[in-house]
Amino acid sequence: MxxxxxxxxxxxxxxxxxxxxxxxxxxxxxxxxxxxxxxxxxxxxxxxxxxxxxxxxxxxxxxxxxxxxxxxxxxxxxxxxxxxxxxxxxxxxxxxxxxxxxxxxxxxxxxxxxxxxxxxxxxxxxxxxxSDAALWVLGSTLSAAAVGWGLFVQHRRRLAESLRERAARAEEEARLRAEQAQHQAREAIAREIHDVLGHRLSLLSVHAGALQYRPDAPPEDLSHAAKVIRESAHAALQDLREVIGVLRAPVGELPQPTLADVHQLTAESARAGMSVSLSESLPAPVPDGPGRTAYRVVQEALTNARKHAPGARVAVRLSGAPGEGLSVEVTNTAARGPAPPAAGAGQGLIGLAERVSLARGRLEHGPAGEGGWRVAAWLPWPS
Known part of the structure; x- marks a missing residue:
């Protein structure tokens, strides 16, 4: 052919x-x-x-x-x-x-x-x-030289075309990597907005609902609820400013919480009227990586308990050791009143599962006890 x-x-x-x-x-x-x-x-x-x-x-x-x-x-x-x-x-x-x-x-x-x-x-x-033989050799040499020159030109053209295709492919791969990086950055920003603002706004929702359903409450309770709403709104606005700062700077520059901030997190929930208990069994300080992920697990669990189980008792347990891993468990009892419908229910747990998976950990969640709910995570803790 x-x-x-x-x-x-x-x-x-x-x-x-x-x-x-x-x-x-x-x-x-x-x-x-x-x-x-x-x-x-x-x-x-x-x-x-x-x-x-x-x-x-x-x-x-x-x-x-x-x-x-x-x-x-x-x-x-x-x-x-x-x-x-x-x-x-x-x-x-x-x-x-x-x-x-x-x-x-x-x-x-x-x-x-x-x-x-x-x-x-x-x-x-x-x-x-x-000599006929000499003339034949001369003609054959010239013919072979013409073919050799043509093959060289073809090789050069193919090489140039290959380099152009490689450059175009490299440019396309760079564009795809940039799009992937942008997509990952947007997902990280979305997780931060959900984790940070979801907690603050759920506090606002609880106290606003209390004011709505108890208009005849004592003035001290009304004043306390208004104070919590004002403080939560201010904190939410401050958190929003920090999250928006991510859009103007690398994601890693956003101030990140650690496991030590869980005490402040549970205290805020307790001031909002939740019944929250915290128990720790940690022989050494937890590294920032697993500690930050554990903080997000507790934050999401408290936010969900406040949304879907109003009036429930919540228990937060932190345990583990270097080389064994860090265990986080948040359980709540059944709700004492009807829970308002929540838009986008389940999205927080999906994002939380992704966060824990990226940290090479495991996340479990499901019913616990009589109408309660349990969220548990295990995270690696290097020795």
Whole structure:
């Protein structure tokens, strides 16, 4: 299979210049050979000399078709070279074109055919004053040089194309990495907004609901609830400013809590009216990585208990040791009153499970006891 196929495209200005230069070069080689033949005086029969010149002219003109049918043209010129010496220049150009535009196997086939034609030429038109073997070697060397040059040009073109494709692929991969980094940053920001603001806003919701359902409460209770709402709103606004700062700076610059802040977290919930107990069994300070994740577990569990189990008792337990891991468990009893509907229920636990998984930990959640709920996580604690 030669791989011959018509290539239909407009010639560029560069193509016209190259084709014209090759045509002129092939014609010049043919004229030089004619001149040498006349000068030597060893003229062939007149009819053969005329046929030789006509073949050389047709071969040069046929070079304008080399881009469309390079292999077919090379085969035709190789066959003509079995009796015509004036077609040599056109044959070299055709062999070069095949090597540039077709696979190496096809170029080697055309080269082999031209070598066989050279043997036939030496048999039917022997030179009286020259060595036929030497002339065949000279012609074969020139033909092989044309093919070798064409293969070199093809290799250079393929290499340049490969480099262009590699550069385009690298640019596309860089764009995809940038999009992935942006997506991860947005997810991190969404988690921070949910974790930070969800806790504050749930406190506001609890106290606002108390004011709504107990308009006849004592003035001290109303004043205390209003104070908590004001403090929670102020804290939520401050947290919102910090989260928005992430949009203008790397995510890692957001102030991150540690496990030591769990005491403040439970204290805030207790001031909001929740019944919260905290027990710790930690022989050493917890590293920031697992401690931060544990804080988010407790924060999400308290927020969910406040939303879905109003009036329930909540117990927070922290235990573990270096090398054994850090265990976090938050359980709450059944709700003492109807829970208001919560939009997007379950999204917090999904994000929390992803956060724990990224920390190479495990998260469990589900019913506990009589109508209660349990959230437990285990996180690695390096020794």
């Amino acid at each position: 030669t791989g011959e196929r018509p290539v239909r495209r407009r010639r560029t200005a560069r193509d016209w210049v190259v084709d014209l230069a090759l045509f002129c070069g092939a014609a010049w080689v043919g004229l030089v050979v004619v001149g040498l033949r006349v000068e030597s005086g060893a003229m062939p029969p007149e009819w053969l000399f005329g046929l030789d010149q006509l073949s050389g002219a047709l071969g040069c003109l046929a070079l304008w078709l080399r881009r469309r049918w390079p292999f077919g043209l090379a085969v035709a010129l190789a066959l003509m070279s079995s009796y015509s010496e004036f077609v040599a220049g056109a044959l070299f150009v055709a062999l070069f074109s095949v090597a540039v535009h077709r696979p190496p196997r096809v170029a080697m086939t055309a080269l082999g055919l031209s070598l066989v034609s050279g043997v036939v030429f030496a048999l039917i038109r022997p030179e009286p004053h020259e």
